[in-house]
Amino acid sequence: MKIRPLGDRVVIKKIEVEETTKSGIVLPGTAKEKPQEAEIVAVGPGGMVDGKQVNMEVKVGQRVLFSKYAGNEVKIDNKDYTILKQDDILAVIE
Amino acid sequence: MKIRPLGDRVVIKKIEVEETTKSGIVLPGTAKEKPQEAEIVAVGPGGMVDGKQVNMEVKVGQRVLFSKYAGNEVKIDNKDYTILKQDDILAVIE
Amino acid sequence: MKIRPLGDRVVIKKIEVEETTKSGIVLPGTAKEKPQEAEIVAVGPGGMVDGKQVNMEVKVGQRVLFSKYAGNEVKIDNKDYTILKQDDILAVIE
Amino acid sequence: MKIRPLGDRVVIKKIEVEETTKSGIVLPGTAKEKPQEAEIVAVGPGGMVDGKQVNMEVKVGQRVLFSKYAGNEVKIDNKDYTILKQDDILAVIE
Amino acid sequence: MKIRPLGDRVVIKKIEVEETTKSGIVLPGTAKEKPQEAEIVAVGPGGMVDGKQVNMEVKVGQRVLFSKYAGNEVKIDNKDYTILKQDDILAVIE
Amino acid sequence: MKIRPLGDRVVIKKIEVEETTKSGIVLPGTAKEKPQEAEIVAVGPGGMVDGKQVNMEVKVGQRVLFSKYAGNEVKIDNKDYTILKQDDILAVIE
Amino acid sequence: MKIRPLGDRVVIKKIEVEETTKSGIVLPGTAKEKPQEAEIVAVGPGGMVDGKQVNMEVKVGQRVLFSKYAGNEVKIDNKDYTILKQDDILAVIE
Incomplete structure (x- = not known):
């Protein structure tokens, strides 16, 4: 199944990072804040959006x-x- | 009876998917979240909408x-x- | 008495449908949800509206x-x- | 004293209608809903309003x-x- | 001291009217609703305001x-x- | 240190006025309403702001x-x- | 890792200033108001943003x-x- 976003929309897949605390305990993804990092999976065609x-x-x-x-x-x-x-994408990480 | 949407409006029919849980129990449509998937039934003519x-x-x-x-x-x-x-349609599924 | 709407306004008369429940009881119009179906009674001239x-x-x-x-x-x-x-009219029924 | 509205403004005087109930009791204007009917008393010059x-x-x-x-x-x-x-005037009654 | 308003702004001085009730009692200005009548004291230059x-x-x-x-x-x-x-001035009284 | 505002921004320094009540008591600046008078300290370059x-x-x-x-x-x-x-500056006092 | 902001976005790093009170006690950064001073770390390309x-x-x-x-x-x-x-950057400090 393929997903094709419309207009200026983008489909992303969040990246959940496992993280080790200073004391060495691994925090699984669900114990942390909502992730803000993602990989782009599909990009809409752009064009005229809301005029x-x-x-x-x-x-x-x-x-x-x-x-x-x-x-x-x-x-x-x-x-x-x-x-x-x-427009909700803030920055690209390189 | 035929329904003809005006302007940039679209008529959709939601697709309610029956779903089997890991333990094998079938969840009927009403026990789940509001569906976000739909089939397009009618499409307006577009044109000048709100200028x-x-x-x-x-x-x-x-x-x-x-x-x-x-x-x-x-x-x-x-x-x-x-x-x-x-504009409320996010993506087409193919 | 005649009513002549201004600009892009339209005058409608709601259609209240009597409805029979599965058990055969007739529900009068007032016992149901606000109707969303109507007949157009008068149409404004259109033209420049809000620029x-x-x-x-x-x-x-x-x-x-x-x-x-x-x-x-x-x-x-x-x-x-x-x-x-x-713009508040969603669709025409034919 | 004369009142001259600016821009796209209009001065109206509400028409309060005396009304007789089915039982014959006269309801004075103050016992009813806010009237929506009015006579136009003065009309502004129009022109450029908010660009x-x-x-x-x-x-x-x-x-x-x-x-x-x-x-x-x-x-x-x-x-x-x-x-x-x-723009707050909905329709003219003729 | 002189006050010079910017853009499409206007400086006004409210007019507080003393008023006599039907029974003959004088209501001083402070006992009434906020006055809506005023005299224009200074007028801005107009021109390009918010584009x-x-x-x-x-x-x-x-x-x-x-x-x-x-x-x-x-x-x-x-x-x-x-x-x-x-634009907050509704009408001129002549 | 110098502060250079961007776009249509302006840097102001509020003027706090000492005030004597009718009974002769001096009200220090902090006992009064937030001051609305100020001196302009720096002015941005203007130009294209929000289109x-x-x-x-x-x-x-x-x-x-x-x-x-x-x-x-x-x-x-x-x-x-x-x-x-x-645009948040109402008037110049001369 | 490099961060590249999109459109008219800017990446900043807040500057937290240690501060000595009049009595000589050092207030660490976390005991104060949210800082408003920052250094610019990356600047987006600008161009057409929201038309x-x-x-x-x-x-x-x-x-x-x-x-x-x-x-x-x-x-x-x-x-x-x-x-x-x-547009959320108020001024440059020189």
């Missing part, structure tokens, strides 16, 4: 930071994704 | 993801539909 | 679905009407 | 329906008037 | 009605003034 | 009235300043 | 004042940064 021209500047495979709580969470083939507007 | 040109990019028969709680629920010939703006 | 050109796409006599709670309810010659903006 | 061209389409002496609670109530020479924007 | 051209249509000395609660109250040389946008 | 051309009309050294609560309070070299948009 | 042309006027290395609570806090390589829009 304004939007050019897509992110690409599939990029690792990005995004606004916490932005977008809609969806489940496809039992996996969790987030669909958000490109 | 902006809107081109319709979805087609009847497509399977789509839409914003939870978006749009208006209506009952036609005793069946439930949702009428929403094309 | 934007609006063309009227509905006609007197059409049966339409409209946004629940949209518009203003008015009483003319002791009959109830609703005056709303064309 | 948009507005043409005045109502005239002094017309009987109109207006949005309940719209506008500002003012007292001139001990009489009550309402000053509202032309 | 829109605004022409000033009121003049110093005019008596006007203004939106209750609009604008900012200021004290200059121990006298109370209100500075508001021209 | 609109803004020309700066105030100058360093002018005494101005500003919207109570507008802007951001900052501390530079242990002194308190407020940075606000030119 | 408007934005030119970037700040540079990496500049010391700036920014709106308290503006932007999103992110953690990169275990260090805290804030990503905000250039």
